[in-house]
Amino acid sequence: MNDDSGRKRRPASYLRYALLALAAFLVLSLGFALIPRESPAPATPPFSEQARAAALAETLDLRTVSQQLAVGSSGARRQLFSHTVTLLTTQARALLLPGATAGSAAGQSGTKGPSATASSGAAPSGTATLPALVSALSKSGKARLLHAEKADGGMARLLAAVGTAQLLQATTLAQAAGTPPPALQAPAATQRNAATACSVATPSGSSTGSEDGAQPGNGGQPTPTADPAGSATLAAALDRVVRTEVETVYGYQVALTRLDGSAADQAAALLATHETLVGQAEAYTRVQCASVPPREPGYTLGTSFLQKPAAGLASLEAGTLPVYGDLVALSDGETRRWAVSSLVAAARRTMRWGSDPGPVPGIVLDTALLPELPEPAAPSPSHSDGDAAATSAP
Template sequence: MGSTSRRRDGGPATLSRAWRRVPLLLLTAALVVSTGTVVASITASAPPPSTTEQARLDALAGLEGLAAAFEKHDDGDSPTAALLRSQADLLTLTTSWPSGSPAAAETTEVPSAAGPDAPPAPQQPGAEDLAELAGSLLADARETDPGLARLLASIGASLYAQAQTLPGGTAVAPPWEDPEIPLEPTGCPAEAPTEDESGPATPASPTTAEAIAVVVLSQERLAYAYETVLPHLAGADRAAAAARLAAHTDSAEHWRSLAVAECLDLPLPEPAYPLGDEFASDPLPALEDAEAAALAPLADLVALSDGTVREHAVAGFAEAATELAASAGEVLPAPGLDDELRAAPTTAP
């Protein structure tokens, strides 16, 4: 009886059990504190944007800021502002956390890159402002992930083409540099085998060599088309076609030389290429359509390359898109991607 009474009154047995609980309580408290700290650090703020995401935000802010400046300067009736707005729409994408789960509620809005340190929009925007933004986008296209790279290159080329249509635009220098072909290598690594002990290799995504091969094919086909229709043209049309024939011949040689320097194997040129009947009946529109179609392989090469090859791809794409806009008299929001973007449901690639 005495022993039972002592336990009910908090005697030695009760104290012993209480002390055994102390380490468990301390461990639980430590877990709660550390877990709370981790949760707070996750929900407090989103991670910093990647280089590619920051390039997208910078491009979006630049397009929207310049569009607002053109609208204000032209009292709301500005074809250039409309072009810039349509290009900004192509850059509006949904963001997510690196894990793939949606961002927290307070971070789901696309942040604006036009912070307090952003340069103010010009009071009287013009061709130089468009060319400057074009140069920024083309520079970012050399460094970002493939999908955004080709879109930035396309929009940047369009901006410079639009600059050419504004007063003083033809005097604005292109915002890109034509990179030089690197010296040919003294030796190229042996080609990797296509099969191993497990059997034939599985199909892979397109390679840089394959992308360059498509560009070369399109340039050689265009040169052949101009050479074919040249005897049927006269006057200014003949002179313009002769210039384009020389340009596409040089372009094909340029890409073949770059492929050699990069140790990339390309197929040999074809002696002739099939052409549709429209090249004989109505050659000028057919040539213009072929010029437009040749932009897509250049855009793909921007995405499927890096380093030196991508630098050449960005410059070559921008030059070709600018020349096409000048000859066709129309500036598209995303040359080379327009058909693809029209087929897309709601978002840009």
């Protein structure tokens, strides 16, 4: 009887255990379902996006400082600061993401870029000074040029353009302040030649000596090939740089026969500079195993150039800017660094002849297509009249 009763009780015990296990499983499942899952950490933006956001943030800061100085100045200085505000406004609009709305600028500039240049050093509200603005513009411009060496093609070109204009404006403001202008790095010289750069072998005994004056004896190098005119390749960009610089040399040679005094001295010095640039551009072309374009015997210059050679040289120098801008976008490494420094130097030469390289040298920009910046926030009643004036855009 005892054995029979024990066997009858076991199924009931198993059933209770099963029910308890099921209840525990349900409780645990419900608990896990109610616990919110941790959201994954946001992905780190690419370097180009970080550099763009840092450039936008610093440009907006510099714009605010320039507005403060414009409000507190008069005469020629007010005009100079107002020009700075206009330049920085155009740059900020160019740095906004495509399709951005007016209210999104603050959010876009909130993402800090590379830590080395997270702050432009612009003065806080109410303490703006001309020397501080010169220093901040110089620092921001140099940071943009450094980032342009590493960013993706199109963004590299924009960063180089913004940095170039900011450095030039810092130089202009430094002259007004009576302080030393920011030091600008000279174009880098080529560190390699075709014999060490080209690694694709050709059949034994072949030679790539060309009628453009390339050094003979480059056996084992690939046969240079030319890109179609206007194609977006590094070889085509270098081809355009060489042709543009050769034409510029010719223009300087002609202008020297019609200039005198200090203008002739300046033209002679810049002629030597452009002859050096031709040689450097040809060397970088050979580094890329591309053919160096033959030099033309002469070029047609308009009547206006012959009548006003100084203005003609300014136009020639301005014409080199988009060519170097293309090279910045299509190159990398050592060639990119040379292109960036050459863009800065070309913009400086343009200014020396009395022409304005614009807010983004090296880019043909239609400002009508750029997004507008948001209107400045209205000052609170507690702000002083001076603070309210400082936040208003000219």
